[in-house]
Amino acid sequence: RAFLKVFYPIKYVAIASAEARKNGLDPLLVQAVIRVESRFGTDAVSKQGARGLMQVMPETGRWAADQIGRDSFNIDDLYSPAVNISIGTWYLSELEREFGGSLPAALAAYNGGRHNVRTWLSEGRWDGSEQRIDDIPFAETRHFVRSVLRDHRMYHWLYGRSFIEKGG
Secondary structure (H helix, E strand, O other), X not given: OHHHXXXXXXXXXXXXXXXXXXXXXXXXXXXXXXXXXXXXOOOOEOOOOOEOOOOEOHHHHHHHHHHOOOOOOOHHHHHOHHHHHHHHHHHHHHHHHHOOOOHHHHHHHHHHOXXXXXXXXXXXXXXXXXXXXXXXXXXXXXXXXXXXHHHHHHHHHHHHHHHHHOOO
16 A cells, blocks of 8 residues: 555645535545646646646636635636635535535536536436446546546545544
8 A cells, every 4th residue: 555655645635634624525535636637736737727736727716716705816826735725625515515415426517517517417418426427428527537536435445534534
């Protein structure tokens, strides 16, 4: 296990764990999302313009900052681990609530857009379950959901409940 921990590190523990708990998320899920989204690179930028550790889009960042009462928000703030993780965890938690507690659907919306996921669900193209991930219409979103769920399981196997019980 020690060898695998090199490939599945735990970083930004204090911020990620505090924000995860504040937003009702598993701290190890947050580590998995960050690993898949940015490989823990604070300066990561996607082709679509998503920024920072949790790859938050500037428009989503502005909207979420307003929702959580963050006053002076600038899109460059998304490169700050504290701001990015605060906004990313809040948004993921919001999506999980919106999609009735379905983590696969929340992750799909986080990556592929909430409107797209609502459409896929309402048209019966995908049922929102982990078992039917192959039905997600966007290849990138399918890969993202699979990767985060896989990494989340790996983080639990490597670090276990003790990580969470110790407070992250």
